[in-house]
Amino acid sequence: MNIKSILAHYSTFEEKALTNRFFKHKDILPLINHLPIEFKVEQLGISVRGRSINAIKWGQGETKVMLWSQMHGDEATGTMALFDLLSFLQTENEIVKLLNESCELLMIPMVNPDGAEMFTRRNAQQIDINRDFLQTATPEAKILRQARDHFQPHFGFNLHDQTTLWSVDGTLKPATLSFLAPAFDKAVSVNEIRKKAMLVIAAIFKDLDELLPQHIGLFDDEYEPRAFGDNFQNAGTSTILIEAGGYQNDAEKQQIRQYYFASILSGLQAISSHNYTSHSIEDYFAIPKNNKQIFHILVHHVVLDGIEVSVGINYDECPNADGNSTYKTYSVQDIGDLSFCDAYEVYDALHCTLQGNILFNSAADFELSHENQLVLAFKNGYLIH
Structure with missing residues (x-):
C-alpha cells in the first residue's frame, strides 16, 4: 500500500x-x-x-x-x-x-x-x-x-x-x-x-x-x-x-x-x-x-508617476478577540519590476482606472476599475472588493 x-x-x-x-x-x-x-x-x-x-x-x-x-x-x-x-x-x-x-x-x-x-x-x-x-x-x-x-x-x-x-x-x-x-x-x-x-x-x-x-x-x-x-x-x-x-x-x-x-x-x-x-x-x-518570490496579490501594468510598474501586496493575518477567526490587513510591500514574481491572485491594470494612492510600505488604499466596474479595491488596508 x-x-x-x-x-x-x-x-x-x-x-x-x-x-x-x-x-x-x-x-x-x-x-x-x-x-x-x-x-x-x-x-x-x-x-x-x-x-x-x-x-x-x-x-x-x-x-x-x-x-x-x-x-x-x-x-x-x-x-x-x-x-x-x-x-x-x-x-x-x-x-x-x-x-x-x-x-x-x-x-x-x-x-x-x-x-x-x-x-x-x-x-x-x-x-x-x-x-x-x-x-x-x-x-x-x-x-x-x-x-x-x-x-x-x-x-x-x-x-x-x-x-x-x-x-x-x-x-x-x-x-x-x-x-x-x-x-x-x-x-x-x-x-x-x-x-x-x-x-x-x-x-x-x-x-x-x-x-x-x-x-x-x-x-x-x-x-x-x-x-x-x-x-x-x-x-x-x-x-x-x-x-x-x-x-x-x-x-x-x-x-x-x-x-x-x-x-x-x-x-x-x-x-x-x-x-x-x-x-x-x-x-x-x-x-x-x-x-520569497510570491505575494498574496500582484498587480501588473500600474502607471505611477509616469512609469509602468508592478505592485506587490501582502496581508497580515491577526486573530479576532474571540480567537475563532482572523482579519486581514493589506499593505503595499513592493513597487517596480516584479516580473520574476508570482502571487496567489494576479491582476492586470492595463486599461484600468486607478483612484487613490499607492504608497510603498503603507496600507493599501486604492481602487482599480475597468469600464466603471470595480476590479480591485482596498480601503485603509482592508480588502473591500
Whole structure:
C-alpha cells in the first residue's frame, strides 16, 4: 500500500471533528479521551492557564518516535494531521501493522493550548515556546523537554506552520510543505543523528513530490540555539521539521492537512522499514530551497508617476478577540519590476482606472476599475472588493 492509494481513501479516516484552524483544547479532549485501549494517554502537565497537555503512546516496536504539534498556538495543521494519524492507526492495513511492530510512538498534540485558545503564536506569558529551550521559563517548554528526556526517542517530528509567503526556488509556486533537519551546532555540522533525519526527509520528498510537484521546499539550516529542534538534534534525537505553508484556495488548510498527514506517514514508513537508508545526503540537499518570490496579490501594468510598474501586496493575518477567526490587513510591500514574481491572485491594470494612492510600505488604499466596474479595491488596508 503506497501513500497515494492511502490518500485516495482519506475521507474514511479523516478526523471530521476538526474542520478549520480554530479548534480549541476543549475540542480535542474528547478525541483523546475516547481513543481505544491500545492508545495509552498520559497527562504530562498543565499550561499557564491550567489546560492539560497530554501525550498518547501507541505501538510495540523498538524504534521510538516522538511527534509534537502546535508549539505555536496559531499553527494548527500539524495537530489536525496528528488526529488524522490517530484515526488511521485504528484501521487494519499493512502499514499500520508494520508501524505497530517496529515503532513506539509518543504523540503530543497541542503543546500550547493557551495560544490555541487565543489563536496566537505565543503562550499566555507572551513567550515563544520554541525559543525557550535553554531557560525553560514556561511550563509548556518544561513539559516538552521533560517528555523527550524521559522517552528518549530515536526520531522526532517537529510539526509547525509557516507563512504563506514562502515559495519554492525555480517554480514561483507556494511552498505548501517545507522540511528541515535542524542544525545541532553553529557550524551546521552533519553527524549520524542529523544524517538520519536528512535521509528520512529525502524519503518523504520522494513520496510527496509526486503528489505535490513544485510545492515542496527545504529551509535554510541556520543554527538557532534556543529552538527545540536544534537542541533535540544535539541530544541524540534525529529531528524532522515539517512546516505547512500556503496552497491555492485553501485558507483553512484542509487540503494541506492531507499532504501533511502523508508526510508524517511517509516518514514513519521509511523509519519502520529502514527504507530511508537507501537515500543519501545528496538527495536531501537536492530538494529545492525556499525563497520569497510570491505575494498574496500582484498587480501588473500600474502607471505611477509616469512609469509602468508592478505592485506587490501582502496581508497580515491577526486573530479576532474571540480567537475563532482572523482579519486581514493589506499593505503595499513592493513597487517596480516584479516580473520574476508570482502571487496567489494576479491582476492586470492595463486599461484600468486607478483612484487613490499607492504608497510603498503603507496600507493599501486604492481602487482599480475597468469600464466603471470595480476590479480591485482596498480601503485603509482592508480588502473591500
